[in-house]
Amino acid sequence: MSALSLNKLLTSTAGVGLMTLATVITSGEAARAVSFGSSWDGPGKSLQEQLNAITVGGPNIDTVNNQTGFQLFTNTATGSSIGSLMFEIAGFAPTNKFGIYNQNGDKALLFDGYNDSGDRTVVDFLGDGSVSVSTKGYLPEYKGSTVDREYANFGNVFGYYLERSDGTTFYTENSRNQGSYQQAVVYQGNNQTELKLAGKQPGIFTDNEFIIAFEDLTRAGSTDSDFNDMVVMVESVKPVPEPATLAGLGLVAGALGLKGRRKASKTC
Numbered sequence: 489m490s491a492l493s494l495n496k497l498l499t500s501t502a503g504v505g506l507m508t509l510a511t512v513i514t515s516g517e518a519a520r521a522v523s524f525g526s527s528w529d530g531p532g533k534s535l536q537e538q539l540n541a542i543t544v545g546g547p548n549i550d551t552v553n554n555q556t557g558f559q560l561f562t563n564t565a566t567g568s569s570i571g572s573l574m575f576e577i578a579g580f581a582p583t584n585k586f587g588i589y590n591q592n593g594d595k596a597l598l599f600d601g602y603n604d605s606g607d608r609t610v611v612d613f614l615g616d617g618s619v620s621v622s623t624k625g626y627l628p629e630y631k632g633s634t635v636d637r638e639y640a641n642f643g644n645v646f647g648y649y650l651e652r653s654d655g656t657t658f659y660t661e662n663s664r665n666q667g668s669y670q671q672a673v674v675y676q677g678n679n680q681t682e683l684k685l686a687g688k689q690p691g692i693f694t695d696n697e698f699i700i701a702f703e704d705l706t707r708a709g710s711t712d713s714d715f716n717d718m719v720v721m722v723e724s725v726k727p728v729p730e731p732a733t734l735a736g737l738g739l740v741a742g743a744l745g746l747k748g749r750r751k752a753s754k755t756c
């Protein structure tokens with residue numbers, strides 16, 4: 489193959505990769521804008537109003553324009569992530585469960601139905617592939633009590649889920665939801681807004697922290713789309729592209745890598 493045709497091939501390969509990436513990013517952009525309905529919980533209970541109510545400094549979080557579209561995460565260097573249950577404004581609050589799931593659909597429970605505002609969980613992503621969860625309750629009847637759970641062969645690429653008592657489960661990955669509807673909105677810390685979470689000291693919402701806000705009614709049925717039904721802040725996690733995006737990035741990286749090597753060899 490001549491240098492010219494190889495160059496053409498590499499350029500077109502890079503082009504395909506970039507096009508794939510562009511397509512994925514475009515679909516991600518489209519998926520991120522969820523429109524809120526009028527909450528059935530009454531006045532002052534919308535996600536925007538509830539976040540405003542705990543904002544003690546800096547700009548308010550904009551629940552519409554600050555949506556990230558993040559769906560999957562992995563751990564950061566500590567190998568451990570803390571989650572704080574911010575609030576649940578839902579009829580199902582006493583029974584809704586919250587946790588992480590992996591790509592096989594295996595679940596690890598972080599907050600049980602009885603957990604409430606102010607409770608916290610720690611997830612350790614262990615070197616043997618298991619995860620260890622330790623959840624502490626702060627309601628008077630649970631004060632000081634910690635529940636530990638272990639999950640083998642879990643891995644460290646995960647999304648967040650909300651599971652109702654009837655077994656209906658909603659995922660941060662839209663593709664896993666009934667009708668592929670978006671059931672969670674995700675916000676990343678901006679290093680400016682100061683929040684006061686239930687039962688905690690106030691602090692800056694840093695870019696290492698994320699708010700995961702779930703809607704517990706499916707859009708296939710009757711729903712208020714208020715996304716205030718289970719709201720949890722997590723930290724020490726990093727968003728990862730979805731599998732489709734990973735494939736696109738692989739194509740791009742491969743094509744660019746080949747181009748880079750070709751250029752390097754030409755220089756010497």
Ligand SMILES: [Ca+2]
Pocket residue numbers: 527528529577578579714715716717
């Ligand atoms: Ca609600």
Ligand SMILES: [Ca+2]
Pocket residue numbers: 576581582583584600601602603604
């Ligand atoms: Ca609860």
Ligand SMILES: [Ca+2]
Pocket residue numbers: 578703704705712713714715716717
């Ligand atoms: Ca709702």
